[in-house]
Each structure stands twice: as structure tokens, then as C-alpha cells.
Amino acid sequence: MPISCSNFAAQIPLPLALLRTTGKNNYPAIFPSNFYINPRPILFNYNPSSRCDCKQIICSATAQDYSDTLEFESMELGKYSKELEVAVKAVQMACLLCQRVQESVLAKSDEQVQAKADDSLVTVADWSVQATVSWVLSEAFGSEKVSIVAEEDVQVLSKTDSLGLLDAVVKTVNRCLTEVPRFGLTALAAPLGTSEVLEAIGRCNSPGGPNGRFWVLDPVDGTLGFVRGDQYAIALALIEDGEPVLGVLGCPNYPMKKEWLNYHNGYHRILSRLSSAASASWDKGCVMYARKGGGGAWMQPLLHKEKKFVWPNSARKIKVSTIDNPALATFCEPVEKANSSHSFTAGLAHSVGLRNQPLRVYSMVKYAAIARGDAEIFMKFARAGYKEKIWDHAAGVVIIQEAGGVVTDAGGNPLCFSKGLYLEGLDRGIIACSGAILHEKIIAAVDASWNSSSL
């Protein structure tokens, strides 16, 4: 008798992880009879006692895994599926690159770190990730078709006294690109030359705007966290006609489970049992992603050493927290007082009834924390005159929204990604919440205390 998706899902009792295999006629040999096999649409008449002849079998252990998998499969078939696959691939490569550079920055000296004209930091990792992601996107979609807005440019790198730095970037990019066969890409016939690397970085100079399609990249968000051995993120989003439609966040120091973080030395430290196993870099980080209207947000571990990137792979669905009582909620905010007023948010927290200490975390890992339910509120109130950049928010916004959360400015308006490089017209600050109840309370508290603040 034919079985439908929903009643099939209800029959799945095993508390095991999701398994996947490919091949022909192979499930009876591999799976014991009490495993439940995803019939996929083509197998709706599947009879468990007979052999099946299909290209791919998904075996889910729990009803939740099963329905997550079905959703993931339909998402895969949906719009932007190639863009999502390529973006996750590029971010996975960037995470591996950053982990190597961060180790070397921490072990050696400051020579890989520079100050920009506005005194903010930039490192070999920022330029190298920008070059690598730009190269991967151009290979996949054609460089003439790819438009990218990204944080870094080639000004500092092109100076005559930056030759050592430029050399380090070229080496780092080529080291990363030696791994492209693991990602299903053709190995380079020869390493990229200096001019090709500069070209890949420099071509990320799209002005953004309201029309058409462009990518938005923050190659290393939270560069300060990165050089301090702390949290940072690689953020890639796709914007179409002014709306972010895809978001991918690589968080190389943010483990799959919150419990693996050691809070005593700050939010960032990975428990020593993980950091001592130097080879276990995939345990230390995760990549989150979502597609607008895709019905969810997803998280996968960093790519295991020597493993090949397969897609779709062992992603799990993430959801925002269900806590809506301020007394139980936790808010996160930037580490640096210069980036967001800690005194204003402390006053807001008090008036709303938030009791927990704020979680101060570098980078868009704050968006990641809200998306997977590790915290409930993110607030950022920069000093008057500071203009928020689109690459600091685009990827995080899609992921939180698809995970069930709300992101607006302090006036309750959606963030505007269609006016160029900045979030033009932003009302006071940014508020992201796990749900509408907390969001309304924070917005009301901002209104009540704004005029008496010094912001």
C-alpha cells in the first residue's frame, strides 16, 4: 500500500543519527530490517519486503531527522540550490584557511596583521579569504557574471613596502586552493600568480544597490577576535533585488554544541579536551546557512580532515530558543564598548527584566548564537554617525529569520540592503530576537529610554 510522507515519518522510532548511502539495491545488505528507509517521492509505493532500485536512499533514525531530511531535500531542489552549494563550499574552504592563519598569528608575531586607514585591523586571512571566495564564485558562475561587495581592497597590499604581506597572501591562497579537489573542483594547473590574487581581491568592488544580484562577503568578521584567538566568522550572502536571499556563516571557533565552549575564559575558549586534539579542527567549528523562504536554517560541522566535501551532507536543522520570559533570556552584544554602548544596553536590560549577564562575543557569531538558540537577544547601538555595513549583517539576518527569529532596526523596520554598502536609514540600532514577544519589549524599552540616553 502506498505510504505518504507524513504517516511514514510517524513510524520512525529509532534514536539514531541520520544515515545516508548511495548505490543500487544496497539497502537490504547494509541496513537491518528495523531501519526505516526514506522512500523519496519516486519510491512512495516502496514495499519494505522487496528490494528497491534507487539512486539514493536516506535512512532516518527519528521522525524529526526524517522530516528535517525531507525538508532539506526539497530545499536542495529549490531556487538558489547551486548558489547555496557553492557558497557553503567556499565558506568551508575559508574556515580551513582561517584556522591555519589564526594558529600562525597566535604562535608567531604580528607581521600578518596590519592597521587600515581607520585604525581597524586587517590580516593575511582577511585578504586571503576574499581572494579565495572570489575565485571560487568566479569559477562556478563565470567572473563576468559574478558581482561581489566585500570589505577589503588592495590598497595596503599594493604598496611597495607590503611585498612580504602580499607574498604571504599569495602563498596562503595557493595553499588553500591545493585542496580544491576535496571540494569537487579541478586542481589548478599552476598556482595563482600575484596579479591573479590581487585581481580576485580587487574585483569584489561592486557598489551593491537595489537591482540584480550580488554577493556580499565579510572575509573575516570580528578581526579583533581573530587576532586575539577568539571568535570570528566568515560571512557570505547573496542579495537579489535588494533582499538577502542566501546566508552562510562560517564560525571556525564556535563548536556544534554550546556545551563545548568554556565560559570561564570568555565566550570563545573551546574546552581543552577539544583544543588539545589539534587534528580535530572540525569539532571546533560549524557552518550555518539558510535560503530565504527555504523553511529552515541548517548547521554542519567543519569539513573533517582528508574527507571530501559532499553535498548535501550531515546538516542539522537549527531553531531559535523558545524562551520568551525576559528573566530567563540572555542577550549578546559586541565585545568592544566602542562598537556598541554597553551602558545603554545595560539600562535596557534592567528595564525589560533581563537578569542574565550579557554574552559579549566578537563577530556575527552573535547571529549564530541567536539562530541556534544559545541566546535570545542581540543588540547593537553604535555611536552616532557610524554607518553599519551590509557585510556585517546580511548573512546573519537570513539565518536568524529562517531559524524563526526576528531582526529589525530599533524602530522595528527591516534592515535595508538595497542602498549600497551601508544599511542606510537605520533607526538607532539593531535588534535581533528569538521571537516577537521579546522583540516588542526591547523596541518599547528603546523608545522609553532613548531621549534620556547620551546616544
Ligand SMILES: Nc1ncnc2c1ncn2[C@@H]1O[C@H](COP(=O)(O)OS(=O)(=O)O)[C@@H](OP(=O)(O)O)[C@H]1O
Ligand atoms: N566604531 C564602530 N562602531 C560600530 N561598529 C564598528 C566600529 N568599528 C568597526 N565596526 C564593525 O564592527 C564589526 C565587528 O563587530 P563586533 O560585533 O564583532 O564587535 S566587537 O569586535 O565584538 O566589539 C567590524 O567588522 P570587521 O571589521 O569585519 O571585524 C566592523 O565592521
Ligand SMILES: [Mg+2]
Ligand atoms: Mg574590518
Ligand SMILES: [Mg+2]
Ligand atoms: Mg565585519
Ligand SMILES: [Mg+2]
Ligand atoms: Mg571583516
